[in-house]
Amino acid sequence: MLKNYFLVAVRTLRRHLGYTTLNVVGLALGITCSLLLFLVIQHELSFDTFHSKADRIYRINVDKVTQHGPSYSAGTPYPMLATIKASLPELTPATHIFNLDEGTITVLSTNDKVAPQRFREENNILFIEPEFFDLFDFETGNVNAKQAIAAPNSLLLTSTIAEKYFPGQNPEGRMLRLNNEVNLKVTGVIPDAPANTDLPFIMLVNYENSKKINLFSNDTWNSTSSNHQVYFALAPSASVQQSEDRLNKITSELRRLSPGEKERYTFQALSKVHFDDRYSNFGDRTISTTTLWAMALVGLFLVLVASINFVNLATAQALRRAKEVGMRKVLGANKTQLMVQFLCETGLITLVAVLLSVVLAELLLPFLNKLLDLQITFSILNSPAALLFLLAELLTVTFFAGFYPALVLSGFQPISALKSKVATARTAGISLRQALVVVQFTICQVLIICTIIVHNQMEYFRSASLGFDKEAIVTIPFPSGQAKKLMALRPQLEAHSAVKNVTFAFAAPSSNSNFSMSFRFDDYSINHNFNLNFKVADEHFVETFGIDLLAGRIYEKSDTMREFLVNETFLRNVGITNPEEALGKKLLVNGGNSEGPIVGVVKDFHVGSLRNKIEPVVISTWSSLYFTVNAKIEQKDATAALAHLKKIWTSAYPDDVFYYEFLDDTLARFYEDEQRQAHLFKIFSFIAILIGCLGLYGLVSFMVTQRTKEVGVRKVLGASSGSILVLFSKDFAKLVLVAFVLAVPVSYYFMNKWLQDFTYRIDISYWVFFVAGALTLLIALTTVSVQALRAAFSNPVIALKTE
């Protein structure tokens, strides 16, 4: 029986190759996209799930409540681990991890004749306790990693880095120098960290060494850095709530919180780390579950659009199969048997599409990886999950795309089917077909609208005024704590005509590294329950970045904090309306160690991404916290300026590697994730429209064939080609309109929600919707016209003869 179904299916499909191709191509495109999205989602969901204790590993986060809203951080105080070890035995194994996200490595040579080699690394170097390996299950090859990392100056290299530093040699026992500070001995080479971890690393170093590298490292409870985090496993019998309470109680004395300040240590399950964007992680990337749902939805949409094509084309052409259905029924086939037959046929088409999409997905994956900056690998035979997904997709698509046509076809009455008198059965089909086309148009329009809005928001990110100048400014980091060497060379740095301004600073005005502190203001009687965002920089900062000075003057040159500039938000927060009024008022910061007057007020500028509000800012000098030199250069002489800066820089730091980045590139990285989402949206909207067009094309070509005689009669009666075109286009234009009405509220709702993530955002303007509507109409009518023109220009005499 199945063989017979199969034969008929193959022959029917081959006979109507155009129709088959449309269906297979549409389905294959849809399934390919859904498979790729599945792989992305699967990859994101797999983060750190490979640790055997994954379900009871937690990270300690700090949640604060201030009068200006909550703040969240994953950075924990340095003494945390010692406290846990002493008082919370149920938190074990436990490790703190210090993350160095860039560093200079010097490979020391074994003999004096070879000069040491230097590398600048911008990937994570993690400083860990040996217990790290009890907690996490990273592959360590045949190295006993826990033992190998135990010695104070030990270092584990990943194999890629080992090959980079010591090509073809055995690195074991060799010495490396990190940031020109500490000497480390390679005690083992382990496999590269997997792509799906939020604790990525290129090398692992014994934790002790971080104290020499990390300037802030100290033993107080008042200082935290998001680069210092604590992970532990909770004993299976312990309760999260109780242990959390105990930790907060034990540490409440140590923390010396000011009155009114509410701060709580919370345990965050490892499984949440990758998806909660309130806290950063060492991989520097989280993805919200909303985004994952959006991806899943887009994948579903694409398959849906393709399946609708199938339903529409199949029901439209049902008549063609009527005689066969009738005859099979006469021969005693029952309805179920016929349904099975037609479902098998759909299954066959879907199977071909699935096979095709496996090949397509493998071909396209590298591009997707590049687009999303991921390292997903896919080989169908090695991924049972993907195999299962495809099988499930095969079955559901077959069912959803095949069920209705099968129902229609198998429901034909044998006698009328044999007489091809099944036209009556189709009247119901027409309205369903229209409904399905509306669904397709709606999906396409929603995607187009979303794409335009996301694109506009991206443009806004690029072009919004930040309150400072970001053009042609180059940021150059230098070894920490060594600002003085380069500061002494200021005259030389400025000596080139293409270098206009130079400032030494902690970071640029807007940056990922922010530095905040509590403070006392004026007569110190009021306890201001908010932190200040500190911009530590020399006296050229305001000028170099073109920040507007509203009142007073710039602070004097100094190595420590003596005078302060504040921004408008600060004034608002402390209740001052007139900038002049703030001048001369005192500020006490740095744990009570630095005091000085406010000498000037600057206009508000953005301190981070446009996702966040402008914070109260204080700018002052503190030369030991300068980590970058920022130069405003002449754009057209950029190469010469950079060469000049490099020359001077290298003369100051001969043992380090010169590196620079343009500020606008740094700022663009704030929005990398959104940018990627925007690209993804664009591509998938395009594909959705493409699939929709394929279906439309097929549907119209069928209608044209079916109405050839009608068109012939109309033309004989004097209808123009234009009016024939209108005849076919009119119905579809109506459907686009109905879809438009549905698409507007849906996309408005979702995009409005998406935009809420950004404090600074565009308004959704009306024209976006109309552009999307018009675009869909244009695309739909073009597709319709290609086929309709064939009818319009056909010779009526031939058309009538063929009947």
Add this chain to the structure above:
Amino acid sequence: MIKTVNLQKKYTTDEVETTALVNVNLHVKQGEFLAIMGPSGCGKSTLLNIIGLLDNPSGGEFYFLEQEISKFSERQRANLRKEYLGFVFQSFNLIDELTVYENVELPLIYLNVGSAERKQRVEQVLEQMQIAHRRNHFPQQLSGGQQQRVAISRAVVSKPKLLLADEPTGNLDSAHGQEVMQLLSTLNEQGTTIVMVTHSPTDADYAHRIVNLFDGQIISENVKELATL
């Protein structure tokens, strides 16, 4: 084998009601060869379709193999159909995507006949109908007469007790028509009961008995002299 008592059929489409059969009382005996004649639109096909269990009557009783089946469901009728009935149509109704062999095989597939037996029975019938040499051709590659022989092969391969033919020669020239009638005649001699609708008196001559329909009613029956059999 078949007995109808006051059989009625009405078609209701939208507001129009057509009465296709009015109180038809017909008896067909095992082994009989019956021809139904009458002007176009008088209800011949309707009657044949009811006898063939392709349609339900709207009134009266209908006995098939001594069972009253006018209230049977589509599934029950389908089961009786594949077991006891064979059909031949004016327009052949072969499935274009299947070869001659596969078309003839189809009823046996629906009857769940094992593949070895299927092969043997199909071959035998193709030989008998002298179409075996075309077994791998598709319907469009055959002449009308050949197509009708394939259709008859398909109708008889399941060894039906009753063969129904609706104008089997209607699309054929007279030479091919006679050939088909010869085949039907032979089948009848071998024991198959046949009910045939026809416009052609020549064809009707092959039958034992002729029923004339007019406006949905039987107006006359003529049984042939035994001598002419």
